[in-house]
Amino acid sequence: MATELKAEKEITVEEKLQALYELQKAVSQIDEIKILRGELPLEVQDLEDEIIGLTTRLENFETELADIIAMIAGKKIEIEEARMKIARYKDQQENVRNNREYDNLSKEIEFQTLEIELCEKRIREYSAAQEAKQADQKTSADQLSERKLDLEQKKGELNEIVAETKHEEEKLREHAKDIELKIEPRLLTAFKRIRKNARNGLAVVYVQRDACGGCFNKIPAQRQLDIRLRKKVIVCEYCGRILVDPELAGIAPVSED
Numbered sequence: 334m335a336t337e338l339k340a341e342k343e344i345t346v347e348e349k350l351q352a353l354y355e356l357q358k359a360v361s362q363i364d365e366i367k368i369l370r371g372e373l374p375l376e377v378q379d380l381e382d383e384i385i386g387l388t389t390r391l392e393n394f395e396t397e398l399a400d401i402i403a404m405i406a407g408k409k410i411e412i413e414e415a416r417m418k419i420a421r422y423k424d425q426q427e428n429v430r431n432n433r434e435y436d437n438l439s440k441e442i443e444f445q446t447l448e449i450e451l452c453e454k455r456i457r458e459y460s461a462a463q464e465a466k467q468a469d470q471k472t473s474a475d476q477l478s479e480r481k482l483d484l485e486q487k488k489g490e491l492n493e494i495v496a497e498t499k500h501e502e503e504k505l506r507e508h509a510k511d512i513e514l515k516i517e518p519r520l521l522t523a524f525k526r527i528r529k530n531a532r533n534g535l536a537v538v539y540v541q542r543d544a545c546g547g548c549f550n551k552i553p554a555q556r557q558l559d560i561r562l563r564k565k566v567i568v569c570e571y572c573g574r575i576l577v578d579p580e581l582a583g584i585a586p587v588s589e590d
Contacts (some may be wrong), residue, residue, distance in 0.1 A: 347563040357537035359509040379486040394470040539582035548572035
């Protein structure tokens, strides 16, 4: 009794081939939907990555500009301190007791004057760097605005296509899952492996004009007979695709006059 029940649950090779071909049709339709979307998902991802990069760059510009402004302010303070020292040294020169004190104060005044010149030079350098950073900042800000507009447009196009195809794709995916449950794991794994490596994702093809529907190499007459008998799973000896006969694929045989 148990043996009889087990036999009833076993599916024939023909049913396996039918399930494989139906699965191929479903996943091929999903592939067509992805082709319809084209490169839009990748373009959206690239734009999002670029926007993140530009945003980070702008944040870095803000930090760098703040540092430059702080350095300019620091040099201005040093200049004011140097000027105050010069004024103090000049006042002291008026009350010196000898030439040596006067010369020492003169050297200090000269040193502070050089310090002012050096600070002014640094301020010019920092100001030039600030202007360059601000120009780069503006360029990056303009690029960011453009990329955001591009992203909005691309997302709109993608969302429109997804909205049109989402329901159909979900139905196809559910249908594919239902079919996969009917296929033994070993055969399903083989199908996915072949599909991954095959051109256009075709793992199951039917015989066309005595040739493989995938690589179009000729199939010997005896092998075609075996395919039509549907007694075992047969693969193309050239490309490795699973072969089925046109009738199983629902293709009407071509009549020969």
